[in-house]
Amino acid sequence: MRKILHILTFGILIYSCSSSKVVNIKTKYFDENNLKISKSKFQRILSTNKLLDIPGDSIHHKKLTLREKRGKITNRVLLESLLEKETNQELDATKPIVIIYYPGKDHCNSSGSTIKESRKIWFKQLEDGINQVAQTKPIYLYKDNDGLEKYNGVLTWYKDPEETVERLFFQYHYPCSSFVVISKDGNYISYFGEFGKEYVWKATQIMNK
Known part of the structure; x- marks a missing residue:
């Protein structure tokens, strides 16, 4: 009995020490x-x-x-092909590709109380501005669609094909959502985290030159 008590006491001491080490990191x-x-x-x-x-x-x-990164991808043609297959729409090779990227539900994109009508207005303004500067439309992609139900009737989201966009542009889970604009030559501007419409318009204008 005494031996069992010694073993139990020793085990408790070891557990306490290991626990305190974790807490104190x-x-x-x-x-x-x-x-x-x-x-x-x-x-x-x-x-x-x-x-x-x-x-x-x-x-x-x-x-x-x-929050902003600039670079160049080596194969825009392949990216175009994957996006066309996923969205079932043809892309103009002479125009920038504008992608709004949703990484999955997080504390940023799941908070707030914006009503559906306000979302419609915001994205309509976003798309109108992109069309004015580059005569193109954004593509909405997600990694994980959890939380996207609030966009029902507002936007159509597509799965990131083969996680290509994440691999090329979004190394981490940036809060809310992010965007990237890719020029016809493969140059790009990516912006991480919550953004305003003006940031997308400016990046699209630069990548349309």
Whole structure:
């Protein structure tokens, strides 16, 4: 009996020690260049709204990332083909491809109380502006459709074909939704996280040159 008690006591001590180690692990903070910074500096930079907070290389790491990225893809033709197959519509190879990307339900895109009519107006204005600057329409893609039911009767969303758009442009789950505009030559501007219509119009105008 005494031996059993000793074993139980020893087990409880080990569990307590391991539990305290987990609790005491401090979150580490990194800037957009993956350099360690203080929590106060991290929060100060985040408050400027020029960068986003994303997961780091560990569950105890937080990292900043720029909200806009520019680059070039090597095979726009393949992307066009995948999008045409998924959406059952033909794309104009001379026009920019404008993609609004929904990563799945999160605290950002599931909050708020915007009514359906307001959403219709917002996206109608978005599409009108894109049409004015580039005579094209955006394509709405999702990774996970959980939470998209609020767009019923407003927008038609399509599955990201073979997760191609995520792989090319959206490395992380950025909050709310993001967008990317790809020029006819494969150059692109991507913007991460919640955005205004004006950002999409400006990017589309630049990529239409």
